[in-house]
Amino acid sequence: MFDRPQPDLYFSQDHLAFRAVLRSFVDREITPNIAAWEDAGRLPRSLYKKAGDLGVMGALYPEEVGGIGGDMFFHVVVSEEISRCGAGGVAASLGSHSIGTPPLVKLGSDALKQQYAVPVIAGDMISALAVTEPGGGSDVAALRTRAVRDGDHYVISGEKTFITSGMQADVFTVAVRTDPDQKGAGGISFILVPGDTPGLSRTPLAKMGWLASDTAHLVFDQCRVPVDNVIGAEGEGFKAAMMNFNNERLTIAIQAYSMAEVCYREALEWAQQRHAFGGPISQQQVIRHKLVDMAARIDAARSLTYDIIWRYQNKMDPLNVHVARTSMAKVTATNAMKFCADEAVQILGGMGFMRGTASERIYREVKVLTIGGGTDEVMKNLAASQLGI
Ligand SMILES: Cc1cc2nc3c(=O)[nH]c(=O)nc-3n(C[C@H](O)[C@H](O)[C@H](O)COP(=O)(O)OP(=O)(O)OC[C@H]3O[C@@H](n4cnc5c(N)ncnc54)[C@H](O)[C@@H]3O)c2cc1C
Known part of the structure; x- marks a missing residue:
């Protein structure tokens, strides 16, 4: 009863054709490998490239950054078909761009988009979102990670935890407090931190499930990041x-x-x-x-x-x-x-x-x-x- 082989209110012939391609990709490239990836505790990088080539990463994004420029039901198709493999860790890690990259695509400068969004959507880079802190995740407005201005750079100090793809990510979208005088929701910004930034260290976390997904604790120890890496308006994060x-x-x-x-x-x-x-x-x-x-x-x-x-x-x-x-x-x-x-x-x-x-x-x-x-x-x-x- 769950299959919808005909076009309807939500799915056009294009959605159905995309679904058929993804279904055979999941059956061929993902399902047979889950046990090995769970043993490894991570997905292979080659999977991101293969997925990128098929438009798996691009369903959410416009064509100018390499996306397929479709509507949200293309994203529905991607999420449903990847989930059919029955391993949440695969969906989480392969999909970490879907929480790490949208703020960049919506609000980032053209230069940042070219440098980071385009390779992520192509499957050449892995992105992650870092909001949750050891002190708590639900109360986002209470976050403490600081970014202090020093000339053309911000110096970031603090910790993030439970970060999906945290061990493998090439770039992090990090929620920081750029204005230490403002408490609560004000003074929070999103800033891009490349994975190889000196002072950034990562520790893998062991979990009860999502074994194919790497989850990390991150420490930012005086990480210097250009001011231009702020996504959107400062303080509007x-x-x-x-x-x-x-x-x-x-x-x-x-x-x-x-x-x-x-x-x-x-x-x-x-x-x-x-x-x-x-x-x-x-x-x-x-x-x-x-x-x-x-x-x-x-x-x-x-x-x-x-x-x-x-x-x-x-x-x-x-x-x-x-x-x-x-x-x-x-x-x-x-x-x-x-x-x-x-x-x-x-x-x-x-x-x-x-x-x-x-x-x-x-x-x-x-x-x-x-x-x-x-x-x-x-x-x-x-x-x-x-x-x-
Ligand atoms: C496997 C995994 C992957 C994750 N990936 C990411 C990621 O990629 N990036 C990222 O930033 N975060 C990530 N998270 C973090 C996740 O978003 C947080 O765990 C979640 O938001 C809850 O925060 P917390 O764990 O600090 O719990 P807390 O905020 O400490 O909450 C603890 C308990 O208190 C309850 N509680 C809190 N406030 C209230 C209230 N006002 N009323 C009633 N009950 C309340 C909560 O419901 C919960 O039951 C991940 C977590 C896991 C487990």
């Missing part, structure tokens, strides 16, 4: 960060219902071929109900997400409604994924506890999607404030 988070949350919603669908498909196939008490377990009413409950939650999360994106593209909602619905979609989709991972492991029985099934991996990985990019609690706070509740 908080607003840019919030818009960036909003798009990240839509992406997480897409990844979540897509991963939920992987669980549903695996559980359905298992239930149809696993026999107990004289027949396939799919004929037991309780198992059938579980599968229907899974399908319903996936359908609801996907339909909500498509509707939000379509209405945003067609400028039909005020910003507060868009932000509130996006926050609700992230919670709805990640909770659908949590439900589906749990039920799929249950339907698979002992096999669901074994390494090698997608449901086992997704069961371990679902938690991060209810935390990263804004926790469930923060999403509900945000939706409430945007709706005037």
Whole structure:
């Protein structure tokens, strides 16, 4: 029921053709290699180049920086198809540009875009976003990393943590406080820090899931970066960060219902071929109900997400409604994924506890999607404030 082979309100023939190319790319280049990449704790650089050549990195960006200049449903196609591999770490690391690069493309100078956005979109460089600090991630306005002006440079000092692609990134989009006198949201800027900047050190972090993704703790010890590396207007970084988070949350919603669908498909196939008490377990009413409950939650999360994106593209909602619905979609989709991972492991029985099934991996990985990019609690706070509740 989830396949949409015909063009419809959201997907044109071009989207469908792009989807077919990506599906065979994922089947051929990604799915067979996940176990090896999880052992290595990172993706190979060659994957970024192959993905860049196909337009995987470019779906979000305009043609002048090497993107495909499509609408947001091209990004939906990318996120859904990459997630079909059932490994969140692949989606996270291959997609770290989708949180690291949009502020640069929207607000950066032409020179910065040529130097960093173009190679990232081509798959020649890896970008990452560094906002979260050891002192806390939810309260972005409280961030402490300082950038102090010294002639034509900023000198950056501070720490960032849980940074996706942090070990491999060639360039970081870093949220810093450029005006130490301003507390809270004021005085925050985004600045680009090349990965080879003296004084920048990285430590890998061990995790319960996303094993194919490298996650790092970063220390900036008096890192000198040209003033021209500031993205957009100085002191306006908080607003840019919030818009960036909003798009990240839509992406997480897409990844979540897509991963939920992987669980549903695996559980359905298992239930149809696993026999107990004289027949396939799919004929037991309780198992059938579980599968229907899974399908319903996936359908609801996907339909909500498509509707939000379509209405945003067609400028039909005020910003507060868009932000509130996006926050609700992230919670709805990640909770659908949590439900589906749990039920799929249950339907698979002992096999669901074994390494090698997608449901086992997704069961371990679902938690991060209810935390990263804004926790469930923060999403509900945000939706409430945007709706005037
Ligand atoms: C694998 C992984 C990858 C990540 N990748 C990146 C990345 O690439 N870049 C980046 O910048 N960050 C990244 N993060 C960080 C992520 O965005 C943060 O973990 C997240 O925003 C939560 O921040 P925190 O962990 O500091 O929790 P905290 O902010 O300390 O929150 C702890 C708990 O308190 C709750 N809480 C906080 N405030 C409130 C409130 N007002 N009301 C109710 N409850 C509240 C939270 O919901 C949570 O349950 C990543 C995290 C993980 C785990």
